[in-house]
Amino acid sequence: MVRAGIVGASGYAGAELVRLLAGHPEVELTALTCRQDAGEPFDRIYPALTGWVDLVCDAYDAGRLADQTDVVFTALPHQLPMTLVPDLLARGLKVIDLSADFRFQDAAVYEAHYQPHTAAELLQRAVYGLSEVFAEQIRNADLIGNPGCYPTSVLLPLVPLIEADLIDTDLLIADAKSGVSGAGRGASLGTHYCSVNESFKAYKVAGHRHTPEMEAIMSRVAGRPVQLNFVPHLVPMTRGMETTIYTRPREGVTLERIAACLADSYRGKSFIRLRGAQPPDTLHVRGTNCCDIGYHLDGRTGRLVLMSAIDNLVKGAAGQAVQNMNIMLGLPETEGLQALPCPL
Numbered sequence: 001m002v003r004a005g006i007v008g009a010s011g012y013a014g015a016e017l018v019r020l021l022a023g024h025p026e027v028e029l030t031a032l033t034c035r036q037d038a039g040e041p042f043d044r045i046y047p048a049l050t051g052w053v054d055l056v057c058d059a060y061d062a063g064r065l066a067d068q069t070d071v072v073f074t075a076l077p078h079q080l081p082m083t084l085v086p087d088l089l090a091r092g093l094k095v096i097d098l099s100a101d102f103r104f105q106d107a108a109v110y111e112a113h114y115q116p117h118t119a120a121e122l123l124q125r126a127v128y129g130l131s132e133v134f135a136e137q138i139r140n141a142d143l144i145g146n147p148g149c150y151p152t153s154v155l156l157p158l159v160p161l162i163e164a165d166l167i168d169t170d171l172l173i174a175d176a177k178s179g180v181s182g183a184g185r186g187a188s189l190g191t192h193y194c195s196v197n198e199s200f201k202a203y204k205v206a207g208h209r210h211t212p213e214m215e216a217i218m219s220r221v222a223g224r225p226v227q228l229n230f231v232p233h234l235v236p237m238t239r240g241m242e243t244t245i246y247t248r249p250r251e252g253v254t255l256e257r258i259a260a261c262l263a264d265s266y267r268g269k270s271f272i273r274l275r276g277a278q279p280p281d282t283l284h285v286r287g288t289n290c291c292d293i294g295y296h297l298d299g300r301t302g303r304l305v306l307m308s309a310i311d312n313l314v315k316g317a318a319g320q321a322v323q324n325m326n327i328m329l330g331l332p333e334t335e336g337l338q339a340l341p342c343p344l
């Protein structure tokens, strides 16, 4: 059995990790840490898991984590993991970080959008955990920078098409909508019930810090700089993310070629479900690690519309982190992630 610990277990991504790892047949969940709720039984913070998880959330202690675990998930706000991860790695642990601290290879790009990086020497060692795309590198990694939820939903439909040079990378527009759990558990004015109920709005228009994360990966895959117009929206649902992307196929590229490229790239990848022209629906992926992808060629304008749906807390965070752990440890990629979706 693999012994796993979660740092920040009281947060939404941390709690989702607890749910998934408590049901993982190859994992023993041995340590949970949190800050304000330290000393509390986990099932008092999240009563839904009563009967499944009987651990107490301890205060953070690196020595104890090293004694009790083999792999640690850090589900903390950006800026904190970079202060803890060097020590965890030095103690021989494998680390999967859900924040942005280890998602960038270039410290200058991180620093332009976040804050000074205090562990920049680890950025070349960290692997970007977009599981279906970077599985080979993930297999040999001891530090994963788990992708953001928006980047997961944008990159999975686009990366194969950019890699195969089938689309015009000078026209890339992504319009994404997220459930409110994407903002975390902390109360705020922007996520207050009265601010989001029966409301639907764009935010951080053309200024969201996931844009440089997506551009860095697309540029790496394309071998040249790629830019994206990205606009996130907040929708009044608890979990789920739908993304619609507008681009143009290269001259002579048909919809059949687009479909074949996606099918070839994702053949045998259990969590990618290609839906053809049928628009993906957040309800169909709720609670699962699936990314459903649809595609449609607008014959009138010649533009290609790509659509994706994920659960922001699962494929967008905790589920992909568990998938990455499976790959790192040589376990079947789908282990612990096979619960069937609720059909309604």
Ligand SMILES: NC(=O)C1=CN([C@@H]2O[C@H](COP(=O)(O)OP(=O)(O)OC[C@H]3O[C@@H](n4cnc5c(N)ncnc54)[C@H](OP(=O)(O)O)[C@@H]3O)[C@@H](O)[C@H]2O)C=CC1
Binding pocket: 007, 008, 009, 010, 011, 012, 013, 014, 034, 035, 036, 037, 075, 076, 077, 078, 080, 098, 099, 100, 147, 148, 149, 181, 182, 183, 184, 185, 186, 312, 313, 316, 317
């Ligand atoms: N929510 C989502 O859909 C996604 C989240 N992520 C990333 O996952 C990480 C966690 O996000 P999420 O779960 O949403 O956030 P939450 O705010 O829900 O949880 C944050 C966790 O970190 C703890 N924490 C906060 N500040 C400190 C501190 N100073 N010292 C120690 N612990 C602290 C919190 O405990 P306490 O409350 O006691 O402070 C809590 O356990 C973030 O980096 C986020 O960007 C990535 C993809 C999707």
Ligand SMILES: CC(=O)N[C@@H](CCC(=O)OP(=O)(O)O)C(=O)O
Binding pocket: 098, 099, 100, 147, 148, 149, 150, 178, 179, 180, 181, 182, 183, 184, 210, 232, 234
């Ligand atoms: C709805 C909402 O507020 N979403 C968050 C994205 C959360 C996430 O996945 O991103 P990081 O891990 O990069 O913070 C936001 O827009 O900042």
